[in-house]
Amino acid sequence: MQKPDTSHLRSAQWFGPNDLTGFVHRTAIQAEGISGFAIKDRPVIGIANSWSELVNCNIHFKLLADAVKRGVLLAGGLPLEFPTISLGESLMKPSAMQFRNLMAMDVEESIRAYPLDAIVLLGGCDKTVPAQLMGAASADVPTIMLTGGPQEPAYFRGKQLGVGTDTWKYADELRAGKMTQADFDELEANAKPTAGHCSEMGTASTMTSLVEALGMCLPGTASIPAVHARRASAAEATGRRAVEMALADGPRPSEVLTREAFDNAITLLVASGGSTNAVVHLLALARRVGIDLQLDRFHEISERTPRIVNVRPSGEYLVQELFRAGGVPTVLKELDPLLHADAITVSGEPLQHGYASAPAPDGVVVSRLDDPFDAAGGIAVVRGTLAPRGAVIKRSAASSELLQHRGRAIVFDGIFDLGRRIDDPDLDVTEDSVLVLRNCGPVGAPGMPEWGMLPIPEKLLRRGIRDVVRISDARMSGTAFGTTVLHVAPEAAVGGPLSIVQDGDPIVLDVKNQRLDLDIPAEEIERRLAEVQLPEPRYRRGYGRLFIDHVLQADEGCDFDFLQGLPDEEPQRMPYGLISGWQGGW
Ligand code: FES
Numbered sequence: 004m005q006k007p008d009t010s011h012l013r014s015a016q017w018f019g020p021n022d023l024t025g026f027v028h029r030t031a032i033q034a035e036g037i038s039g040f041a042i043k044d045r046p047v048i049g050i051a052n053s054w055s056e057l058v059n060c061n062i063h064f065k066l067l068a069d070a071v072k073r074g075v076l077l078a079g080g081l082p083l084e085f086p087t088i089s090l091g092e093s094l095m096k097p098s099a100m101q102f103r104n105l106m107a108m109d110v111e112e113s114i115r116a117y118p119l120d121a122i123v124l125l126g127g128c129d130k131t132v133p134a135q136l137m138g139a140a141s142a143d144v145p146t147i148m149l150t151g152g153p154q155e156p157a158y159f160r161g162k163q164l165g166v167g168t169d170t171w172k173y174a175d176e177l178r179a180g181k182m183t184q185a186d187f188d189e190l191e192a193n194a195k196p197t198a199g200h201c202s203e204m205g206t207a208s209t210m211t212s213l214v215e216a217l218g219m220c221l222p223g224t225a226s227i228p229a230v231h232a233r234r235a236s237a238a239e240a241t242g243r244r245a246v247e248m249a250l251a252d253g254p255r256p257s258e259v260l261t262r263e264a265f266d267n268a269i270t271l272l273v274a275s276g277g278s279t280n281a282v283v284h285l286l287a288l289a290r291r292v293g294i295d296l297q298l299d300r301f302h303e304i305s306e307r308t309p310r311i312v313n314v315r316p317s318g319e320y321l322v323q324e325l326f327r328a329g330g331v332p333t334v335l336k337e338l339d340p341l342l343h344a345d346a347i348t349v350s351g352e353p354l355q356h357g358y359a360s361a362p363a364p365d366g367v368v369v370s371r372l373d374d375p376f377d378a379a380g381g382i383a384v385v386r387g388t389l390a391p392r393g394a395v396i397k398r399s400a401a402s403s404e405l406l407q408h409r410g411r412a413i414v415f416d417g418i419f420d421l422g423r424r425i426d427d428p429d430l431d432v433t434e435d436s437v438l439v440l441r442n443c444g445p446v447g448a449p450g451m452p453e454w455g456m457l458p459i460p461e462k463l464l465r466r467g468i469r470d471v472v473r474i475s476d477a478r479m480s481g482t483a484f485g486t487t488v489l490h491v492a493p494e495a496a497v498g499g500p501l502s503i504v505q506d507g508d509p510i511v512l513d514v515k516n517q518r519l520d521l522d523i524p525a526e527e528i529e530r531r532l533a534e535v536q537l538p539e540p541r542y543r544r545g546y547g548r549l550f551i552d553h554v555l556q557a558d559e560g561c562d563f564d565f566l567q568g569l570p571d572e573e574p575q576r577m578p579y580g581l582i583s584g585w586q587g588g589w
Contacts, residue, residue, distance in 0.1 A: 006044065007079075007250050013144070014047040016577045017118035028118065041081050046249035048075045048242065049119035050084040051110055051139075053131040058091035060128035060207065061151055063198035063229055070235040071123050071149065074242025080120075080249065082242065085113060090130040092207075099130040100478065101450025101550060103284075104563050106131065110138025118577075119144060121249035123241055127151025127199070127229075129206040129481070132214060133284035137562070140256040140291040141570060145248040147349045148220045149241045150211035152229035153322040154199030159190050165203040165315040168482045170194065171456070178426075179464040199229025203315040206481030208322045209277035210284060215331045215357075216271040218259045218348030222357025226322050226330040244350065254347055257569060260292045263343035266304065267354060270341050271334060273305040273380025276317025276399040278481025279489055282382065283451075287560030290567045298393045298558045302384035302517065308341055309375030310399055313368050316484040317381055317399035320368050328368040332361035337372055385488065387520035388528060389474070389500050389510065392492035392558045394519055400484035402470040406514040408486075409522070410437040410472060412504050417442040418454050426461040434463060437472045437510045441501045442538060444476030444494025445554045445561045449541060455479035455489040472512055474519070476501055476557070488512060488519060490557035496538055497556070503531035 009015060017028040032042050050071050054064035068084050075082035087109045090099040114122055122139055126132040127150055139146040157164040164170075173190055176182040200207035208226075215225040221244060224237040248254070265285060272281050282301055289296035312334055314320050325334075335342065336358040344355035364371050381399035386392075398406060413436050415421040421440055424430060432438075438457045445451045455477035459469060473487045476494035493499035500521055504510070509522040521528060542548045553563040 009044045009046065009250070011252055012046055012120045012249065013577070014042070014118040014120050018042045037081070046080040046120040046246050047118055048080045048082045048121050048123060048245045048249060049114065049117060050082055050123045050125060051087055051113065051135060052084050052125045053087060053089040053127070053135065054125070055089035055091065057094055058089045058128050058131070059093070059195065059198070060091070060154070060200040061089060061125070061131065064125050064127070064151060067125055067149060067151065067235065067238045070238035071125070071242040074239035075246055077239070078243040078246035080246035083119070085117070087113060090128065090134060092129045097448060098450040098452035100452065100561070103130045103134045104550070104554070104566065105546060106134035107137035107141070107566070110135050111141045114139060114142035114144050121145040121147070121245045123245050124148040125151070127207060127211070129200075129210065129280065132207070132210040133288060136214070136219065136288055137291050140260055140288060141566065143255050143257050143569060145253050145255050146219070147241055147245050147248060148214050149238050150214055150220060150225055152199050152227050152231065152234045153202035153208055154195060154229055155197040156202055156321050156323055157193050157196050159193050163321070164194065165321055165482065168203050168316045168484065171483055175459060175464055175469065178458070178461055197230050201482055202321040202323060203482045204275050204277050204312065204317065204322065206278040206280040209272060209275065209281045209481055212271060212275060212277065212331050213268040213281060213285070216268040216335065216354075217264045218346055218354055219256070221350055222348070223330055223332050226326040228323055228326060247351070248349065254349060254351065257292050259347060259349055260288065260294070261346060262294050263346045265289050265294060265296055267342050267346055269301055269304045270308050270338055271331070273301070273308045273382050274310055274334065274338055275312040275314065276310050276381035276397070279382060279395050279397050280478055280481050282395055283478065283490065283557055283561050286558070287562040290560055290562060291569070293568050298384050298395070301382055301395070305380030305382050308338070308380040309372060310377035310379070310381050311337055311364065311370045311372060311375045313370065313376050316482055317397070318376060324368045328365045329362040332358035333364060333369050336361045337364050337369065340372070383514050383517065385512070385514060385517050385519040387518045389504070389521045390491045390519045391500065392556065394488050394491040396486070396488045396514060398514055401486040405470060405472050405486040406512070408437070408472050408512045409509060410435045412437050412439045412506060412508045412510050414439045414441070414504050414506050415457070421457060425458055428462060430460055430462065432460050432463060434468045434471055437474060437512070439501065439504050439510070440473070440475035440477060441495035441504070442476075444491070444496055445556060446551055447476065447494055447496030447538065449547065449551050449554065451476070451478050451557065451561060453478050453480045455487050456483040456485055457487075474510065492556045492558040494556065498532065498535045498537060500528065500532065502535050503528065
């Protein structure tokens, strides 16, 4: 068998030179008990593992990494696993989103700094996936992703649970006095039965599905359950493919993440009733590879794309049922007329190749395009005097009768004010009120936490009311539902119009006509804006300060301003290009 050409590999720059530099690099590897033979003339595959005991969704990643390594070894490569910081949606405060860009920097710089020829990303929980994609996109070394898969469904009193969606519902039942604390405790003990990410079409399942539509993973791998044997075999196949990509020097992320790939991802997002958080992440990712993706593109695609996936919170089922119905390939196959089917993927084949043999829609979990669950896609963009740069609403998870609504504002100045007053019996609230939460955006919170699904005031809950219009500069959990306008830009903390809303001001939401307006005279808006006093920044030092100083608004993806665009440095070079002579340190 002919030996593949390995002279172009990045790792050859570290391990190849027959001088003191090469000696230092080779001996560092041999110190781990890896032989010189193992690093000679073969691709080194980095496995970026977001395993952490602080991230329950990714807790099975050591096993997956072992399966990836098996694939790499079978294909003749050397796998080297490395940790990055990991972002656990449930435990990380004030918000995992505050650290997405930090993890992206960790991933990018680890890839660039080490002798790696191709990368396998292991991500699952909400922010780990976009963070890894963003970092790998900027490093632009051949990269393939393996996502962690959804956890097994939980059951409570014989009923299947979507852990996020149903938790919100049962929490409201508890507050309404319709559920006992003992029952709620039993729910808690059963809510998350296995490893894996949340199994509704929340942010994690949305993002992992979009990885497939973007072409950044092997086809058919996104919806395989976390504990299914096929996930490990997918990991093995991913490792094998990474070796091929290293030898072929591609495709690189910049070749896969094209404008067409983003259109494909947005089409799947809105057809699935997926998470609004994906809007922010796709905007950020696109800008990493120099694509000026705009918020309006989401609305345009949503208008032309029916919702054909019946998974919670927009529908009835979980991702396990989607997997059994054919998974993402079945959805993409049905969406084919709306896709750029020839977009190149990490498999080396066009997107269409991955779904060509997928089963037809079953009409239950996945519908046909001509008989959809909703005529339009799940996400709409609104603008107006209250959101000059736009805001988003997941209309597929909203109350249809509230999508055109005029009501009086009740304003909460941040999360603590909300917590203090939302259940106050004297709160002057009716089902027509519009609840406004501000100072919860990228700069204001900071980190734009998932606080946008404001709880329904207890006095309304007790009257059986389960939804009112809510508006904020925050995000909301992908598993949540309700008539919630999110990501208002510019946010209150940088002087956006949300900062001037007063209790009792009329607000008009008109999703059909894409409007969100503070319905007071223009001169009064001008007068109030001129008097806005910006809040003191929450952080004066450290990463928090860096974040506040450089984070972009929601309509630009909340990335740091200095991380947009591909770096000037050619990724194939060792940083600083010093490939001979002394440069190591003992
Ligand atoms: Fe990790 Fe939902 S908490 S995916």
